[in-house]
Amino acid sequence: MPGRLAQGFEPEELLRLFNARAGDLEGAGPRWNSAPTHRLMAVRKDPQSGENALDLLRWGLVPHFAKDMKGGASLINARSETVSSTAPFRDAWAKKRRCLIPLKGYYEWRGEKGAKQPLAIALASKEPMALAGLWENWKDKESGLWLRTFTLLTCEPNSAIAEFHHRMPVIVLAEHQTGWLAGEDAAGLLKPIASKLLDIRPVGTAVNKVGNEGEELWNRISQSTSIFGRETI
Template structure:
């Protein structure tokens, strides 16, 4: 699971996703779960909207914006059924999470060695995510939040090497995970497509696109 990513600066996001400059509060470039970071969602007639929200989705039914469990990542295979993510998935509340890089742990040496993942073409990643807007029923406080979707990567030449292996499971059933990269030509399909069109995009990044190694 992804628990750290570095965001591009706003100029890089403007160039990559053709969004106009927004008056958004500053955010920390190095993001960990529950930090405030940027994500892109459909903005109606104006195209994409840049939003700052908590990395860790808050479901609408929660009584508090602070959950007792982590929600920074969502297994895409479970998004339609898990109560935390179900509403956002079925309502089509999909987003793009800009990332200059993200980190994953490699345990091939028997120890946790963090690897840094960039794109080989030098562009930012556009990671597939879900978003929600939580509203406090008493105070009216509004909190935007997002989660990053993951997909099984047991057969991926690079992503299958990440994360601590489960000694009780065979190599082909480890459920190693990978983020999902939405390419620029697929942004509209991801944000506006029907569920079948969206599911076709839920794949791990091709190996040739990945520039990775120990951080």
């Protein structure tokens, strides 16, 4: 159940990879330590044209019926088993407002509180990792401005992730991405991918601070240089 993401791509790379048109991309660029409420590049079907569109969406779904946007910070993930019946998500699910969040990967932490080792989780193939999401529109009644937000779908973990977390994001492999965005039956996708498809490696503790940024956060470190979650010299 990720709470920190690495989206280390330039918009042009994702536009080409997903054969998408550019939407709202003002300020878009590589981010290596994204947290809830940050804006990330997402691929979705444009409701009018049916084309793939790449837009910046805010992480943390704000339901269309919400009085304000405050609750979005806590709605960063949705359980795939109950998403169709959970009030904040069921409308987006029913209307097939699906999206993909393309990433280098995401971060998790292993160990006891106060001694946690951050881990980078990526595809072993080194391909971009696409997480399944739902998006929603919300209108601020005072300003009249629209906000577009998303949540990530989660599922039971595979054996590798289960060693340190009870949930994992739904990862949509390349061969299923077109069908996911098109709204095809998703029952077979809302499950963990095989452990062997993942590369899980330790990274430095600088990623613990949300304000830290840069590609160096994604670099592997030797376990011998990390003791109880604290880097040594």
